[in-house]
Amino acid sequence: MLRTLYDKLWDSHVVHAEEDGTALLYIDRHLVHEVTSPQAYEGLKLAGRRPWRIDSMVATADHNTPTQGWEKGIDGIADTVARLQIETLDANIREYGALSYFPFLDPRQGIVHVIGPEQGATLPGMTVVCGDSHTSTHGAFACLAQGIGTSEVEHVMATQCLLQKKSKNMRVVVNGQTGKGVSAKDIALALIGRIGTAGGTGYAIEFAGSAIRALSMEGRMTLCNMAIEAGARAGMIAVDDTTINYLKGRPFAPREDQWERAVAYWRTLTSDSGALFDASIELDAGRIQPQVTWGTSPEMVSGIEGAVPAPEDFADPVKREGVERALQYMGLTPRTPLTQVKIDKVFIGSCTNSRIEDLRAAAGVARGRRVADNVKLALVVPGSGLVKRQAEAEGLDKIFIAAGFEWRQPGCSMCLAMNADRLEPGERCASTSNRNFEGRQGNGGRTHLVSPQMAAAAAIAGHFADVREIL
Amino acid sequence: MQKFNRLEGLVAPLDRANVDTDAIIPKQFLKSIKRSGFGPNLFDEWRYMDHGEPGMDNLRRPLNPNFVLNQPRYQGASILLTRDNFGCGSSREHAPWALEDFGIHALIGTSFADIFYNNCFKNGVLPIRLPKAQVDELFAQAQATPGYRLGIDLDTQTVKRPDGLALRFEVDQFRKYCLLNGFDDIGLTLRHADKIREFETKRRIEQPWLFA
Numbered sequence: 001m002l003r004t005l006y007d008k009l010w011d012s013h014v015v016h017a018e019e020d021g022t023a024l025l026y027i028d029r030h031l032v033h034e035v036t037s038p039q040a041y042e043g044l045k046l047a048g049r050r051p052w053r054i055d056s057m058v059a060t061a062d063h064n065t066p067t068q069g070w071e072k073g074i075d076g077i078a079d080t081v082a083r084l085q086i087e088t089l090d091a092n093i094r095e096y097g098a099l100s101y102f103p104f105l106d107p108r109q110g111i112v113h114v115i116g117p118e119q120g121a122t123l124p125g126m127t128v129v130c131g132d133s134h135t136s137t138h139g140a141f142a143c144l145a146q147g148i149g150t151s152e153v154e155h156v157m158a159t160q161c162l163l164q165k166k167s168k169n170m171r172v173v174v175n176g177q178t179g180k181g182v183s184a185k186d187i188a189l190a191l192i193g194r195i196g197t198a199g200g201t202g203y204a205i206e207f208a209g210s211a212i213r214a215l216s217m218e219g220r221m222t223l224c225n226m227a228i229e230a231g232a233r234a235g236m237i238a239v240d241d242t243t244i245n246y247l248k249g250r251p252f253a254p255r256e257d258q259w260e261r262a263v264a265y266w267r268t269l270t271s272d273s274g275a276l277f278d279a280s281i282e283l284d285a286g287r288i289q290p291q292v293t294w295g296t297s298p299e300m301v302s303g304i305e306g307a308v309p310a311p312e313d314f315a316d317p318v319k320r321e322g323v324e325r326a327l328q329y330m331g332l333t334p335r336t337p338l339t340q341v342k343i344d345k346v347f348i349g350s351c352t353n354s355r356i357e358d359l360r361a362a363a364g365v366a367r368g369r370r371v372a373d374n375v376k377l378a379l380v381v382p383g384s385g386l387v388k389r390q391a392e393a394e395g396l397d398k399i400f401i402a403a404g405f406e407w408r409q410p411g412c413s414m415c416l417a418m419n420a421d422r423l424e425p426g427e428r429c430a431s432t433s434n435r436n437f438e439g440r441q442g443n444g445g446r447t448h449l450v451s452p453q454m455a456a457a458a459a460i461a462g463h464f465a466d467v468r469e470i471l
Numbered sequence: 472m473q474k475f476n477r478l479e480g481l482v483a484p485l486d487r488a489n490v491d492t493d494a495i496i497p498k499q500f501l502k503s504i505k506r507s508g509f510g511p512n513l514f515d516e517w518r519y520m521d522h523g524e525p526g527m528d529n530l531r532r533p534l535n536p537n538f539v540l541n542q543p544r545y546q547g548a549s550i551l552l553t554r555d556n557f558g559c560g561s562s563r564e565h566a567p568w569a570l571e572d573f574g575i576h577a578l579i580g581t582s583f584a585d586i587f588y589n590n591c592f593k594n595g596v597l598p599i600r601l602p603k604a605q606v607d608e609l610f611a612q613a614q615a616t617p618g619y620r621l622g623i624d625l626d627t628q629t630v631k632r633p634d635g636l637a638l639r640f641e642v643d644q645f646r647k648y649c650l651l652n653g654f655d656d657i658g659l660t661l662r663h664a665d666k667i668r669e670f671e672t673k674r675r676i677e678q679p680w681l682f683a
Contacts, residue, residue: 015670016663022645024660026670028681036563038504047657053671055683064502081502081525088504099683126681133562133586147586149564150506151593151656159660161667165643167585197489198556198582231559233585254680262680297489318488318554325487416561418498425522435560437493443522 002272004169005238006204009144009269013127015161024161025144028126031112032059032098032153034089035418036131040154041092050096052160057098058121061086062111063418065104067381067408073105082419100252110384110410113137113351117221118386120250124239124266129156134351134434136227139236140220141243142269144204146233167233168278170203171271174211176285181468183361184219185353185432185451187211187283188226189291193301195281200232203279206271207237211285217246218357225352229298229434238270292338292464293436293449295326300436302338304454304466310334329438330446331426338464341448344427346371346378346459347441348405348452350415353432354383356390358452362432363396365456365470371404372462378405379421381413405459417442430458473595474653478577478623480549483539484613490553491560492587496569499524509565510572514540540573544617552609553580558587558598567594577623579630581606592646593656597625599640625651 003011015024037059044051051057064085069076077083086104093101100119102109108119113134116122122138128145129135131153138145148162156162174187192199205227207220215223220237227235237243244263247253254262289303300323302309311324311334327334332341348354348362359382371378380400382388388410391397397407414421415433423429423445432455433440436447450458457467500512502525511529516522518541520533534541540548551570557580558566567590570578577597591598601609612632613619622631625647630638649656660667675682 016666018645020644022643024663024667026667026674035501039506039564042504042506049657052667079502085502085504123681125678131562131564133560147562149562149567149586149590149593151564151590155657155660158657159664159667160671161660163645163656163660165645197559198584201556201582201585228560231556231584252683258680262678265678297491299489318486321486322488416493416498418501435491435493437491437560439497439516440493443497443516 002275004271004275004277005142005206005236005269006144006169007275009125009127010166012125013144022163022165025127025164027129027156027160027162028056029121029128030057030156031116031128031130031135032057033063033112033130033132034061034085035063036150037092037153038085038088039150040157041096043154044157049158051157054097055099056160058100058116058119059089059093059098060102060109060112060115061089061104063412063416065411066419067411067413067421070105070409107385110387111351111354111412113225114355114383114387117141117217118384120247120253123247123253124243124269129162133228134225136233136235137221137225137351139224139227139234140217142236142239142266144234144236147228167204168202170200170205170232170279170281171277172205172207172281172283173209174207174283174285175209176211178211178285178288179468181290181453181471182288183451183453184215184222186288186291187285188223189293189298189301189449190288191281191283192226192230192298194283195230197229197297197299198231200227200230203232204234204236205230205232207235212237213240216357217242218355221355222352226434239266290451290454290467292454294330294332294338295323296329296436296438297326298436298449300326304338304464306338308332308334308336308338339466340463342374342428342463343430343458344376345423345429346375346455347414347429347431347433348379348455349381349383349413350433351383352434353452354381354387356387358432359387359391359396362452362456363399365453365467366403366405366460367399369403369460371459374462375459378459379408379414380405381408382410384410414441416440430455430464472593472649472653472655475576475595475597475625475650477625478549480620481545481547482550482552482613482619482621483545483548484552484610485539486554486610488554489556489559492558492563492566493560495558495566496563497523501563501565506568507572509569510574513569513573514538549574550577550579550621550623551575552606552613553578555581557583559584562586564590564593567591567596571596579606579609592650595650597623597650599623599630601630601638601640605638
């Protein structure tokens with residue numbers, strides 16, 4: 001039978017299936033962070049259980065960690081509740097162990113979805129889980145990678161399995177060539193604009209087509225990262241040379257004696273030609289403009305040449321009311337061209353866009369320019385300590401600082417504003433993160449999702465700008 | 472896990488689509504290392520007029536009188552009517568924890584985000600999917616009728632309206648079996664421990680690079 005990539009990944013991990021199809025899926029990699037793990041460890045402890053396989057676990061503290069004041073060590077975490085959560089992870093890892101732990105202040109610490117691939121801890125053919133919805137990121141490596149809740153974190157710790165029913169197959173084919181200034185982020189936002197934030201609910205999405213093949217691993221991670229914003233728990237891309245070249249020599253990649261054998265298997269991780277998908281979407285890469293969201297859901301998005309819509313553009317009454325509420329929250333007037341929307345802050349970072357290629361792209365726009373006077377804060381937060389070191393080796397930090405950006409320590413930072421980096425009520429931000437929900441970047445904050453180049457262009461102009469005119 | 476069998480309760484209609492888990496329980500409350508106590512901060516930004524932080528005395532905070540769960544007629548609601556894509560966004564299980572702690576034990580809507588849907592079942596909260604026309608009717612009835620109540624029976628998979636009409640809903644049989652009995656998933660899975668070990672041994676031979 002012809003199978004999709006998702007079918008193959010699913011089939012190769014089923015340990016047991018119930019009559020209704022609910023399966024026990026074996027989990028190869030469990031990524032752990034400080035926010036969604038303490039209750040799981042507590043549950044284990046209360047039941048007197050031990051983790052099934054600690055060498056499947058890679059942990060780091062990223063959500064709560066500050067992006068400055070590292071010289072003060074753990075005392076640099078002013079928020080005592082956040083500090084307790086980080087110290088609780090330290091204690092749990094000390095007690096139970098892990099394959100690898102990158103604690104706060106470790107030079108390899110960073111956002112869990114950046115360090116997994118960076119360390120080669122994410123490999124093709126794996127099932128990857130983490131108590132974080134953006135685990136879909138790892139699907140870029142032809143993994144079945146999914147976000148799970150804390151009860152499931154505990155379940156995976158205790159049994160090495162996840163209890164799940166199979167999703168349907170969706171293929172998103174993006175053919176053609178993206179224009180300059182158009183990145184994986186723009187493909188992701190354009191897709192969500194097309195199918196909506198629930199468009200992928202109940203599906204696993206495979207991204208295919210010439211525009212996807214042309215993406216680097218960083219770009220593929222950006223795209224799979226946003227699969228969850230389209231409603232799909234998992235997004236994935238077949239293995240090719242780009243995948244294999246990225247992995248070679250990474251710390252947890254197969255060693256020499258096993259490398260060829262691994263690669264031979266990985267090459268089979270593609271959908272069979274003619275395999276059936278329950279749904280198919282096609283996008284023409286050449287028609288995608290740089291995207292900017294204007295509302296409080298990632299589906300409320302437009303090309304930069306567009307304008308803020310009016311509620312009456314939407315026929316469905318629930319949608320119309322949603323748009324009305326969103327525009328009120330966002331402080332936007334219908335028909336305003338997006339290039340006239342002024343910003344207060346800029347955030348370049350997050351598990352969506354904080355990898356070296358993202359920083360290079362943003363620095364390319366910032367080079368030799370200055371952040372506009374009306375922009376109060378422009379933050380660059382690298383995804384990991386190693387990304388930061390690489391960027392510094394390339395002199396990107398100097399470009400950003402000379403342009404008026406702040407160059408910070410790695411972490412999730414203002415993507416979800418659990419640490420001190422946040423928007424104040426009413427502040428408007430050009431952000432390379434993944435969610436523009438009400439209050440996401442700070443109570444009352446107004447988030448517009450964009451690519452790294454578009455964020456840098458907005459920082460320079462002081463309002464959204466078409467980066468294609470700058471490049 | 473908490474059992475769920477039958478529920479008869481007051482219904483509150485939350486009439487917006489794409490309610491995300493950041494709205495259900497904002498991030499500042501995720502710093503807790505406990506599973507309980509999230510109820511007072513359910514829908515914090517919509518429910519209160521001020522900005523909430525952990526450790527505040529929520530009883531002294533100004534309530535937003537326009538928010539549905541603050542209206543006198545919906546006090547004590549245990550069933551929440553929702554629109555499309557409820558629970559989208561972050562995987563935080565703090566969202567069902569907060570709903571359950573507040574006293575919401577069932578949700579009825581057209582669609583739920585996958586991770587949230589799954590998390591509900593782990594916490595004795597039943598999310599029920601019904602066709603749009605039926606959900607529209609429930610919204611209209613709940614808004615028009617003070618004290619509007621529904622009866623939910625998981626065993627027969629029905630939602631019973633006050634006018635006697637029974638609406639049938641679908642649920643995976645395995646989830647239903649776990650929820651009806653309040654089974655601990657982990658305990659159930661560990662009955663297959665030998666199968667897991669066997670699978671693992673095979674995997675170790677076939678793909679040794681996956682094992683450190």
